[in-house]
Structures are given as structure tokens and as C-alpha cells.
Amino acid sequence: MSGDVFVLGVGMTPWGKWGRNFAEYGVEAAREALSDAGVAWRDIQFVAGGETVRNGYPGYVAGATVAQALGWNGARVSSSYAACASGATALAAARAQILAGFCDVALVVGADTTPKGFLAPTSGERPDDPDWLRFRLLGATNPTYFALYARRRMDLYGATPSDFARVKVKNSRHGAENPRARYRKAVTDEEVLASPVVADPLHLLDICATSDGGAAVVLCSEAYARRTGAQVRVRAVSTVTPQFPNTVIEMPNFATDSAAALAPPTLSFRDSIAAAAYEEAGLGPEDLSLAEVYDLSTALELDWYENIGLCKAGEAERLARDGDTALGGRGVTVNPSGGLACFGEAVPAQALAQVCEVTWQLRGQAGARQVADARVGITANQGLFGHGSSVILSR
Amino acid sequence: MSGDVFVLGVGMTPWGKWGRNFAEYGVEAAREALSDAGVAWRDIQFVAGGETVRNGYPGYVAGATVAQALGWNGARVSSSYAACASGATALAAARAQILAGFCDVALVVGADTTPKGFLAPTSGERPDDPDWLRFRLLGATNPTYFALYARRRMDLYGATPSDFARVKVKNSRHGAENPRARYRKAVTDEEVLASPVVADPLHLLDICATSDGGAAVVLCSEAYARRTGAQVRVRAVSTVTPQFPNTVIEMPNFATDSAAALAPPTLSFRDSIAAAAYEEAGLGPEDLSLAEVYDLSTALELDWYENIGLCKAGEAERLARDGDTALGGRGVTVNPSGGLACFGEAVPAQALAQVCEVTWQLRGQAGARQVADARVGITANQGLFGHGSSVILSR
Amino acid sequence: MPKTRIPAVGSEGWFTEDGEGPALLGTRCTTCGTVFFPKAGFFCRNPDCDGSDFEEVRLSRRGTVWSYTDARYQPPPPFVSASDPYQPFAIAAVQLADENMVVLGQVASGFGLDDLRVGAEVELVVEPLFEDDESVQVIWKWKPTDGGRR
């Protein structure tokens, strides 16, 4: 391995719901990242795209679609799909190309345009597809799974709906300072608790929306970074899969694996995602300044506090109550961007948007949402079908 | 860059039309490749899947789907889509992970199950999708494009339908000796010319079918290869995109780029695919023993002779007439496996199936279709939306 | 003419209502003993096992609630509502001790959130999921054994 790779530039569209073609968001983010990096498009040697599955062929080949829209320059290209971790998988692909010596500078891009309402499987009768079956046989939407995790926190750890609401209040305050956020209004816990229950115990304001948006990252080799003065170092990109038996119920499954014959692994899948990143980086939770975690629901953000090692199991509510994870709090600031609570999901862009935020924070460019003296940041997310990712950046 | 990577094992299902779930073909091929490699599944550290877009979520996350079916082992995973080049893109991803030092041994797998008849876009009204539009506005199927290239050879170079048929006759003789081929009957040029015309000048037997199948490759680092005695070296994996303006009409486009403002590149896109591989390998056409090229049509195989440098433009018909590219001929044997003519397309598996065949040939394991003293082999293919690939292997 | 009672499309062979009562049907790898639901029948998904021979097994009819929730708004297609207007229903994730696994299911008709808590015992029943013109499509559901209302 020839050292680390560096973040040379980042770019992100404002998140929203405009109904434009996904490629336009991708190009807009890419051009901002290229400009931020000071790199001409002609000089990009590898393009890694995170796919969106809702746009036919152009979405499946997002890397090529964006490369063509920027103007075919002969770069090598890849398009990756890994549900919510797609952006990180694309980042891992570009990092490996650079470290393998095939290129010095690569563009990673993800963009999506999403339909209104619940994410649902594509149409047609597809009883072979577990994602189709869970809707048909159980009526199990994404919030169903989030709510199961939330209820378990209540019955096991004494969490309350107010604890969940507190996370939304915190993130909405952060997002109010983020010009790229879609929702920029600070909300109160009364507002969260007064919003309709979608899947008990989660209210509408506990659950993230779906959005349009694009994010892009320009990565470069260490040698290239030295010439250009790039400071943000990629310390780890974890894209691990579960170990059998995976004993936590996960979208879109009907059941967990059985642990009747083989004992479960020491770490749960969600714990193992960050653990692999820490191991690769040679860092731990004690080194963090901030974390961008995948708050598909407020309660899930609390799970992540434990999964990335900010506290022991059952202690996340206390961290939130004490304001430790809020900007200016005593602990690691979580979701200074405002998180999914303020952005909404744009699946292939999301893991890259997290990397953009950490980069701005490490560079001290986050304005009113700046985490003081940010030195190390982690991202964490988890998608369908055994996809999770965690990226650690430092300056 | 830390040296080359090696092919440690290969596996392939028989091609056919059985309607099983694509993951089963992938697992079958993977298990054969692991067994051929002498590697336990537990020891695989990275899984790169080529996606199929016809199977909902499980197909989009083919890498994870196959990893789960083999039994979650915690490996890192990626799923790539690049149309017909998907398998090669997955190979490139795994190679980079190894060369970057993230793993020693990786599994690359592609599998598909395909509907009968013409490949067609997924259902629904999708006028934003160029692949939908070409069917709706032009009635332009895949054979339409193949036929345009074929007719051009006739009017420019004096090619005849018999020249095209000759390619089918050759490939059917090769495939008759391949136990994994779907069509194993040697056909005559009379039979080709008597089959119905699908898209003039191409007959049904000039055009490849769609098939079910899976192929897998186990890659390893040079150090690992030294310990295990693996002999087949990956010299190049080209996954270049076009350079603007791309002046050859390509699926699924309505028009080429305009060369009114910027002159076309020196090499056509299809020429540049193999050229990049030769450059990376430090080898040329004169070093080849065999080639596996993407014979979507018989006439297209003739184009490839020129694109990979076996002859000058307009000379491919002569090569075929002289039998140079047939087993036992004077030149580089092309498609000793029987090619798509005998297999049919199983999109995400195809580029890996080519690598499997070249590996068997270089190891001297190809039985009655063995190319004498095979030392260097190339694969070449091209898919929709600027995806092409070329892999060079040597022993 | 009475409507046919059939397993909901996609769940054929996933459960039974035979003489021994309702039960989920899984498979067990004869090599390592791992149980799969829905059925596995190709290769064993225990990464240490290369078994490919499976026997059908009835899963435990009783288990304890791992967690639970409800669906206050009608899920999008392919979900089909059993009633018009839509009526919310509860969903439980249930831990089966012998199989050491958790299985999701809707909660039996007439029971809701107030009848559930983490750790409570439930048993398997088979009930209608929805009706179409020809048939009543049935599915497994979880029913509190203590009659509900904690």
C-alpha cells in the first residue's frame, strides 16, 4: 500500500425536491468539487459513480452518465450500487485505483432524484424479490424496521419519545445553519411529539424524508496532495458485510439468520462497520471531533452513538439529554450538518454528502455550524442487504 | 503499484436457459472457482459482483447477494454495473483492492438470468431514458446497431453475407468442443444463410441469443501466487470510456457526437479499448496466442479483428476466409470457446466468462479446443453507454 | 360460491395449517443443523458449511416479542389493504428460542400495540391478509398468548 489518499475537493448541491434529472445534480456537484480541487475535468483519470436504480440505464451506469455529461474524456469509469452505502463503495473503488497506482486523481459522484412518499419497490409482480415480498406479505415499510429498533430501546433502556425528539431538535438546529440543507427551520420537541405517529413510537418528524441531491469528492494520491497542499486525509473506508449469523432483523428481511448451529459474531453487524474503520485508521472513538451518522430515524441516531463507540449500550439517551452530541456540547458532535433529518435521503449521494461535511469541518469551512478545532471525523451508515460503510478522515 | 495480480481459480456454469434465480448460477460458478483456486470461502476478503438489472434489489447488489448465499463471512463487497463490461469492471475493482494492499485474495462473480427474445428496457413510460426512447421512437433494437455496422462493412469493404456466415461456422466448430457452451452443433454457411433475416444483412444465426449463466474468477496478489504456484498473470484490465467526440453511432444513442467544433480522437472508441490494454501490458497484437472477442454478431467479430490490431481496416474478411482465426489456423485464434455465438449473452457474466476461457487456454486445460502453446490471450468487449473492456492475461 | 383460501401469493410453502396446527415451514441443513426461514434449498448459508441437503422443518409455534410497531398509514404497493378505508395493524418481531432466530409477522387481528411488550409470549396463527375476487389470501400472524391488554 502506497500511503493514504487525500480529499482534494468536495461539492454538493442543495438538497430538495425539484424533479430534475439525477445527472444534472451529479454534474453540478462534480463541477463544484473539481473547482474546489483546482483540477480540470480533462485531468480526471477515474470516475466512480454511485448508482441510482430509479432512472433506467442512465442511473445504473451513473459513473458513465456523469462522465458523458461532463464530456467524454477517456477516463476509466465504474458504477457501484450498495444501497445507502453506494457513495462509500464508490469512494473505496476510487481510493483503491489511486493506491494501486493506476491514477493520481479521481472523481467520485453520487446523485439521485426520488419519488414522493415511502420508498417502494419498482412495479410489477416480483415474488422472487425479498424487497417486494416484505411490502406484500407484511406491509413492512422502511419505518417499520426503524420503529422496531426504537421500541426496543424503550423497553430495554427506558428511552422515551422525548429522547427521540431531542435528537431531531438538535439536528434541526444544526441544519438551520447549513445552506445546503433542505429543512432549515429549528423545531421544538413539542412539534416533534405533536406530529402524527407513522410507526409507533416514531412520529413523522422522527423519520427522514426522501430528497433530490448530488455530492462529489475529488480524491488524490499522497504525492499529488503534497504538491497541492491538500490537508484532509482518508484514514479508512470500511465497506464490510455481516458475519453469519446476523442476529439483528434487517431491511428487507423476514427473519434473522439462525444462531442455532453457529454462535453469533462478537460484534453486531452495525458495530463491526465502524470497528473495521477504526482498525484500518489506527484510531478510536476517543480521537473523534465529530461524526456524521445515518439518522434514518432519530432513535437510530442513538443506536449509532453506541455502534461507533461514543458510549456503551443503553447510554445514548443520557448523551443526548446532556447535550454532549450537540454543537458546543462536551462530547463528539454528531451530525453537525443537520443529518438526514435536515437533508432527507438521496441514496447514492448520501455517504458522499457525509464525507463533504466532514471535509468542510476539518478545513474549518463550516461557518456557524463549525465544530471547534475539528481534527478527526467519522461517517457511518447502513443500507439494505448487508451494506454498511464508515469513512474516517483527519487533518 | 505492487506488481501484477494473478488468476488463482476460475469457474463457470454451463450456459443455457433454465430460469433459475441468477444468484444460484453465481454461487455455482463461485464455488467452482474457489475449489479450482484451493481457497476456502472464509478466506475471501473481497467480493466484486457484476450486477444484473433484471432481478430487483438482489440483482443490483449482486456482490452482496452472492456473498450472502455463500454465507456472510464479513468480506468487503462491491457491485458494479457497466452493461456488457460489468464483469471486467468488477475484475478491475478486485484487482485494485489487491494491488492497493487491502486484501490478498478476492472473488469476482457475475451471473444473469435473461428473458426470451430481444433485450428490451424495463416496463413503464420512461421518456427520459434513452434506452426507452430508441425502442419507442425508432424501433431500434440491439440488432439494428449490429446491422448498421455489418452493412457498412459490405458497402465499404465488399464484405458479403457469406463472410459473416463463415464466422458463425468457425465459432460453432469451436463451441462444439466446449462442454459449457449452450449451442454445441457445428453449423454450415448454408444453414446460416438460410436462417431468417432479422436486421438486413444479418440472419438469425449471425446474431447471438440471450442466456442464463454464471462465471467467477478468484484473483490473488503476486506474493500469494508465488506461494500457491498460480501461473496466469493479469497483465491489463482496460475499462476506458470514449473521448469526445465519439463519431461512431452506438447503442442506445440517436446520434453521434458532433465533430464540428472539436476534431475526433485519433483512435475510435472501440480501437482505444484494446489499445489501452496493450499499453498497460506492454504487449501488442503480435504477442497474442488467442482472443476472446464480443461477437454480438458475426460481422462484429470481424470489426474486432481490426479493433484489437489483428489486421488493418478492411482486411478482416480475408483473415476469416483464410481460416487464420480458426483453431489450427495460421493466426491468432479468435473465440476458441465458441464465443457468444455458442453461449449467448448473460450480460454480467460475459466478460468474466472470457477471462475463464483465456485462463483455461493458458493453462493448457481447454481439451479439444486447446490453442497450441497458448501464452498470451486478450479479451475485448463493448457495452452500452461508453463501457468497453479488454483484459490481457499471460503465463 | 365461497372463496378459496390460499397462501398469499409469494408465501406458498412458507407455512402450514395441517393436523398439527399452524406453523411456519423452514428448512434445516442436514450437515450443520442451521435453520432457514424462508426456506433455503440451494447451498447452506453457514460460511463454514458446504452442505446442500436440507430437510423441511416446522418452526416453534411460540416465541417472545423481540420488538413491535404498527403501520399507521397504508403502505405503498405491492401492499394490498384488507379493508377500505385502510385500518392500521401491528407488526411484531418474534424471537424463537429453539431456532435462535427472530421472525417478523403481522399481529393477529383484534390485537394492537397495547397488547404487546418486549419479552411477551406470542403464538402463531394463520389469518386472512386480504381478499380478492376469487380468494382469501392468508398469511401467518403473531397472537398474544395472554389474551392481550397488559
Add this chain to the structure above:
Amino acid sequence: MPKTRIPAVGSEGWFTEDGEGPALLGTRCTTCGTVFFPKAGFFCRNPDCDGSDFEEVRLSRRGTVWSYTDARYQPPPPFVSASDPYQPFAIAAVQLADENMVVLGQVASGFGLDDLRVGAEVELVVEPLFEDDESVQVIWKWKPTDGGRR
């Protein structure tokens, strides 16, 4: 009531039949002069150009055949056949000199393979693609200028 004549769904704004006659409509980047068909209107796809301002242009009405073929069997949906039973039609790829690009199109009704050869001149016409209950959906086609039959 006569049916409305409309551009085939998806091809709105791709061609015109105004006073100057039928023509394909593309865009030209005002920065570098590159022409795009179908229209580009976002960012210029010339990798050396960062233009994002475009003007609509009429493409050349005449060109020469780059290659041609036909469709002997009915293409799958979303293709809609103009006739029942299906009638094969020809397709041509046509080189436009000024724009230095090749544009595909069906060949005008009444003309077939025997009317085409590489290098032959064709001109643009607008003709029905198919009809539905309310409308005749029209599309551009290429018509041999020499009246066909080489």
C-alpha cells in the same frame, strides 16, 4: 373528428414542421459551437468547454447515408407498431456534413433497403410513427432524394 397530429411522446421539441419545412432541432453551444442532438441544455459535453449557454439550431435537412438496415420482426415494447399485422421498416444512419455527426431515423414510408446505399443522399421528412385513439404521433424520417431504386 380528425385526430390531432402530435410529435411522438418523448420527441417533443426534437423537430419542427414550420414555414421553413421539416427539420431536426438541436442546440449549439454558444461558447464552442458544438451541436447536440437531441438537445443539450445543461452543460456542454465538449470536455474542453465549460459553456452552459445554448441556442436552438435547425440541423441540415439533407445528408448522406452512413449505413442502413431494417427491422424484419416487430421490436418489443415500448415500440408500438403502426400496422397490424406488423410491417417491416428500414432504418438509416445519416451523416450530416455541416454538423459532422450521424443521426438515426426510420426511412420514409414506401422506401426500403433497395432504395438505399452507403453514400446516397437523403432528406428529412416528418411522417406518422403510429396512431392511437386520439392522435397521430409523428416522427422524423429519412427519404431518398433520388426517388429510390438504385
